Amino acid sequence: MPTLAVVNFNIVCATLGGFITLFGLVSYLCKEKFYLSEALISMIAGIVFSPQATNLIRPLQYALGDEETLQTITLYFTRLVLGVQLVLAGVQLPSKYLKTEWKALSLLLGPGMTVMWISTSLLVYAFVPHLSFLHALAVGACVTPTDPVLSNSIVKGKFADKNIPKELQKIIIAESGANDGLGYPFLFLPLYLIKHIGSNGLGQDNSARNAMGDWFGETWAYTIILSVVYGAVVGWVAKELLHWAEARKYVDRESFLVFAITLALFIVGTVGMIGSDDVLACFIAGNTFTWDDWFRLETLDDSFQPTIDMLLNVAVFIWFGAVCPWYSFAHNNVIPIYRLIFLGILVLLLRRLPIVFAMHKKIHQIEEVRQALFVGFFGPIGVSAVFYLYISLEFLRGIQVDGEIRKDARVLSEVMSVVIWFLIVHGLSIPLGKLGLYLPRTISNAVSQQSDPEPFHISGPADAELGNESNLRRRTGGSSATGLPRRVYRIGRSVIGTSQSHITSVSQKTSRSSSPSRLQSISMPNLGQGGSSSAPGGSPVDLSSQDRVDRIETDMSNLPPMGPRAIRFPDEEGVGPTSPGGSVRKEL
Structure with a gap:
C-alpha cells in the first residue's frame, strides 16, 4: 500500500x-x-x-x-x-x-x-x-x-x-x-x-x-x-x-x-x-x-x-x-x-x-x-x-x-x-x-529604438579578447572538411564560416525579411581565396567603417561553419532569420 x-x-x-x-x-x-x-x-x-x-x-x-x-x-x-x-x-x-x-x-x-x-x-x-x-x-x-x-x-x-x-x-x-x-x-x-x-x-x-x-x-x-x-x-x-x-x-x-x-x-x-x-x-x-x-x-x-x-x-x-x-x-x-x-x-x-x-x-x-x-x-x-x-x-x-x-x-x-x-x-x-x-x-x-530601429552590423577587426586558435577550435568542433583556409566571422556569440555558399545563403534568407534599402546596409561579404570583401551581387563592404564593431578572427585550421542557435533570448535582439530556427544577431 x-x-x-x-x-x-x-x-x-x-x-x-x-x-x-x-x-x-x-x-x-x-x-x-x-x-x-x-x-x-x-x-x-x-x-x-x-x-x-x-x-x-x-x-x-x-x-x-x-x-x-x-x-x-x-x-x-x-x-x-x-x-x-x-x-x-x-x-x-x-x-x-x-x-x-x-x-x-x-x-x-x-x-x-x-x-x-x-x-x-x-x-x-x-x-x-x-x-x-x-x-x-x-x-x-x-x-x-x-x-x-x-x-x-x-x-x-x-x-x-x-x-x-x-x-x-x-x-x-x-x-x-x-x-x-x-x-x-x-x-x-x-x-x-x-x-x-x-x-x-x-x-x-x-x-x-x-x-x-x-x-x-x-x-x-x-x-x-x-x-x-x-x-x-x-x-x-x-x-x-x-x-x-x-x-x-x-x-x-x-x-x-x-x-x-x-x-x-x-x-x-x-x-x-x-x-x-x-x-x-x-x-x-x-x-x-x-x-x-x-x-x-x-x-x-x-x-x-x-x-x-x-x-x-x-x-x-x-x-x-x-x-x-x-x-x-x-x-x-x-x-x-x-x-x-x-x-x-x-x-x-x-x-x-x-x-x-x-x-x-x-x-x-x-x-x-x-x-x-x-x-x-x-x-x-x-x-x-x-x-x-x-x-x-x-x-x-x-x-x-x-x-x-x-x-x-x-x-x-x-x-x-x-x-x-x-x-x-x-x-x-x-x-x-x-x-x-x-x-x-x-x-x-526604448521609445527611440521603436521609432528608429538600429541597423544591423557585422563583425569588424580582430579582437584579442575572443581568444586564440584553440579557443575557436573548441567552439566550432574541429577542422573543416574542405581543406581550404577560411576566415571566421562572429555575429553576436555565434561563429559562422565565410565560405561562398554559406554567406550567399545567409544573405538570401535575410533579404526575404528586409527592405531593399535596409539590405544595402547589411550586405554580407564574400571573402574569396584572395581575401577581398564584396557583397554577392553588390558593392564592396568596408568593415572597418561600421559604427558598432564586433570582431573578426582569422583561423588557419580549416574551421567548418557553425549553425546559429535555434533559441534567441530577449537580450540577444535578433534581426533576421538565417535558418528555419535562427536569426542573425547584432552585436550585444
Missing part, C-alpha cells in the same frame, strides 16, 4: 525546484524590465516559505532545534557561497588587474573602508541605547565590506552593459572581492579589545598589549598574510597544471569549465582547516589563476559559471529569508523599531557615499559626478555581513566567566544579530538604484 512521505527532504526539493523553475520563466522580465534582483526576489520567497508563513522550509528543525547549530550551518553556507563567488570574481578581471589598478584599489580599500567602518560605527553608537563605542565598532565592522554576491546583480547583464562603463564594472568587482576578505582586521580589533579589556573591569586580563599582540599576530600575520600567500600559490599552481593538461589534451571540456569552481571548494576546505581567511584566499587565487588572461578568454562565452553563480545566489537568499529573525526587529531588548528604521536609512546615505564622492577625482574609473554618486550609494550589505556576524557570534561565545558567556559579550551578541540582519535590507537599494538613476534614460532609449 503506497504511503505519503511528507518529509523535510522531499519538501525542500519540491519547494526549491518549483520556485527556481517558476522564477526562471519570468527571470528576464523581473531583472531587466522591473529592475528586481534575483537576491531580493529569493529573499522574499524565503520569507514566504519560512516557519512564520507557509512553513515549507524549517531551518531550526534541520538543526535539531539547536540555535548554535543553526548559526553554524548558516556560517558554512555563506563560506561556500562567498568562496565560489570570489574565485569567479577574480577570474572575471583582466590580466594582472590588481597590479595595474593598485592605486584606485588602495584608495577604496584603505581610506574608503576605514571611513565606512568609522561612520557606520558612529551611527550605531548614536542609535543603539546603552551601547559603548567599542561595541559599536564591532557592529560597524561586520557591514563595512561591500558584498560580492549582490554586486554581481548590477555589474552583470544587459542593464550593466548599457549603463555602466566597463572600467567601472571592473573596479566594483575588484573592490567587492578584495574588501570582503579584508574585513577581518576591522572586526577583530574591537573583538580582541572586548575580550581582553571589556567594560567595567570585566576584561580577561585588562591588557591592551595582549589585545594588540593578538590582533597583529593572529589577524594580520596568520589570517591576512597567510591567506594571501596561500591563495597566490594555489592559484598559480592550478593555472600551470591546467595549462599542462590542456596542452596534452588530457582534460575534457566539462572538467575545464568546472575547474574554477572546484578550485574554490578546495581553498575553502583547506584554508578553513588551518583557520585562516578562506574568503580572501579565494579572491587572490582567482586573480592569480587567470593572471595571464588565458582561462578568462577560454571561458568568455560559456554560461556554466554564471549558471552556478545564479543557483547559489537564489539558494542562499531563500535560506536567509527563512532564518532571518524577523520577529526580533520589533520585539527586542536593545533597540526600538523606529530607531532601526532611521539607522538603516542613514547607513544607506552616509556609510559610503561621502568618502567615495570625496575621492572620486583620484579614481580614474569614476569619470563624472553621477558615477561617483552611483558608486557611493551602491555598496550592498548582504552575504558577507551575515558571514562576519556569525564569525563574531562564534568568537563572543568563547568569552566566558564561570562557564557562561560574559554579560557584555551576551548583550553585544543580541545587538549584532538584530542590527546586522536588519541592515541586510540594504540589498533593496540595488533595484531602487537602478530605477531611480537609469529608468528615465531606459524609457527614452
Whole structure:
C-alpha cells in the first residue's frame, strides 16, 4: 500500500525546484524590465516559505532545534557561497588587474573602508541605547565590506552593459572581492579589545598589549598574510597544471569549465582547516589563476559559471529569508523599531557615499559626478555581513566567566544579530538604484529604438579578447572538411564560416525579411581565396567603417561553419532569420 512521505527532504526539493523553475520563466522580465534582483526576489520567497508563513522550509528543525547549530550551518553556507563567488570574481578581471589598478584599489580599500567602518560605527553608537563605542565598532565592522554576491546583480547583464562603463564594472568587482576578505582586521580589533579589556573591569586580563599582540599576530600575520600567500600559490599552481593538461589534451571540456569552481571548494576546505581567511584566499587565487588572461578568454562565452553563480545566489537568499529573525526587529531588548528604521536609512546615505564622492577625482574609473554618486550609494550589505556576524557570534561565545558567556559579550551578541540582519535590507537599494538613476534614460532609449530601429552590423577587426586558435577550435568542433583556409566571422556569440555558399545563403534568407534599402546596409561579404570583401551581387563592404564593431578572427585550421542557435533570448535582439530556427544577431 503506497504511503505519503511528507518529509523535510522531499519538501525542500519540491519547494526549491518549483520556485527556481517558476522564477526562471519570468527571470528576464523581473531583472531587466522591473529592475528586481534575483537576491531580493529569493529573499522574499524565503520569507514566504519560512516557519512564520507557509512553513515549507524549517531551518531550526534541520538543526535539531539547536540555535548554535543553526548559526553554524548558516556560517558554512555563506563560506561556500562567498568562496565560489570570489574565485569567479577574480577570474572575471583582466590580466594582472590588481597590479595595474593598485592605486584606485588602495584608495577604496584603505581610506574608503576605514571611513565606512568609522561612520557606520558612529551611527550605531548614536542609535543603539546603552551601547559603548567599542561595541559599536564591532557592529560597524561586520557591514563595512561591500558584498560580492549582490554586486554581481548590477555589474552583470544587459542593464550593466548599457549603463555602466566597463572600467567601472571592473573596479566594483575588484573592490567587492578584495574588501570582503579584508574585513577581518576591522572586526577583530574591537573583538580582541572586548575580550581582553571589556567594560567595567570585566576584561580577561585588562591588557591592551595582549589585545594588540593578538590582533597583529593572529589577524594580520596568520589570517591576512597567510591567506594571501596561500591563495597566490594555489592559484598559480592550478593555472600551470591546467595549462599542462590542456596542452596534452588530457582534460575534457566539462572538467575545464568546472575547474574554477572546484578550485574554490578546495581553498575553502583547506584554508578553513588551518583557520585562516578562506574568503580572501579565494579572491587572490582567482586573480592569480587567470593572471595571464588565458582561462578568462577560454571561458568568455560559456554560461556554466554564471549558471552556478545564479543557483547559489537564489539558494542562499531563500535560506536567509527563512532564518532571518524577523520577529526580533520589533520585539527586542536593545533597540526600538523606529530607531532601526532611521539607522538603516542613514547607513544607506552616509556609510559610503561621502568618502567615495570625496575621492572620486583620484579614481580614474569614476569619470563624472553621477558615477561617483552611483558608486557611493551602491555598496550592498548582504552575504558577507551575515558571514562576519556569525564569525563574531562564534568568537563572543568563547568569552566566558564561570562557564557562561560574559554579560557584555551576551548583550553585544543580541545587538549584532538584530542590527546586522536588519541592515541586510540594504540589498533593496540595488533595484531602487537602478530605477531611480537609469529608468528615465531606459524609457527614452526604448521609445527611440521603436521609432528608429538600429541597423544591423557585422563583425569588424580582430579582437584579442575572443581568444586564440584553440579557443575557436573548441567552439566550432574541429577542422573543416574542405581543406581550404577560411576566415571566421562572429555575429553576436555565434561563429559562422565565410565560405561562398554559406554567406550567399545567409544573405538570401535575410533579404526575404528586409527592405531593399535596409539590405544595402547589411550586405554580407564574400571573402574569396584572395581575401577581398564584396557583397554577392553588390558593392564592396568596408568593415572597418561600421559604427558598432564586433570582431573578426582569422583561423588557419580549416574551421567548418557553425549553425546559429535555434533559441534567441530577449537580450540577444535578433534581426533576421538565417535558418528555419535562427536569426542573425547584432552585436550585444
